[in-house]
Amino acid sequence: MNSLENSPVGCACLLLKSVSPSGRASTLSVLPVCFCILLLNEASMQDIVQGFVGDFALFPCHPETGQVKVHTAHWRYNDNKNVYDILNGQGTTKEQDAEYKGRTETFPAEYSKGNFSLRLGNLQKSDEGSYCCFIPEFDHNKCMDLQVTEKPREIQEKQDSDGGVESTAERIVSLLIPLFSATVLLCV
Structure with missing residues (x-):
């Protein structure tokens, strides 16, 4: 045995x-x-979608089926919140959770091609988590993990009189050098 x-x-x-x-x-x-045995847990099998606070994220959802006759897909957050529903080729927000109202967009012209991708706008840190697209006709379930970060700070630049670009850091250094030199001369 x-x-x-x-x-x-x-x-x-x-x-x-x-x-x-x-x-x-x-x-x-x-x-x-x-x-x-390579045991992959569910999180490591998920694709990662990254976005910045205030921007949007695009979640792809298109099973490899070619033409689609029935146009139904469901988007869920962490398996329980209704992000968006597409029922019989029509997007609906009737049962959508309040936090997603006015922030979701799909692409109806693409439904017949099997593309049920979702765009989520005005991202917040609280949006982080797992977003799943479920297409019942094909038993297709695609999950993605959203990571939201702050936008990187841009270096402030200004055009100097010679037409070159001077960053804030360069301006600070150019002010500190004479001050440091004067301090050294006074101490000697």
């Missing part, structure tokens, strides 16, 4: 046992060889 026993995460070891005619089981051999 063969049995499969779990060992530490990521490995499974096969134990071979024999059963005598009397019904008594004994281990013939324990194979020290472990079959390393």
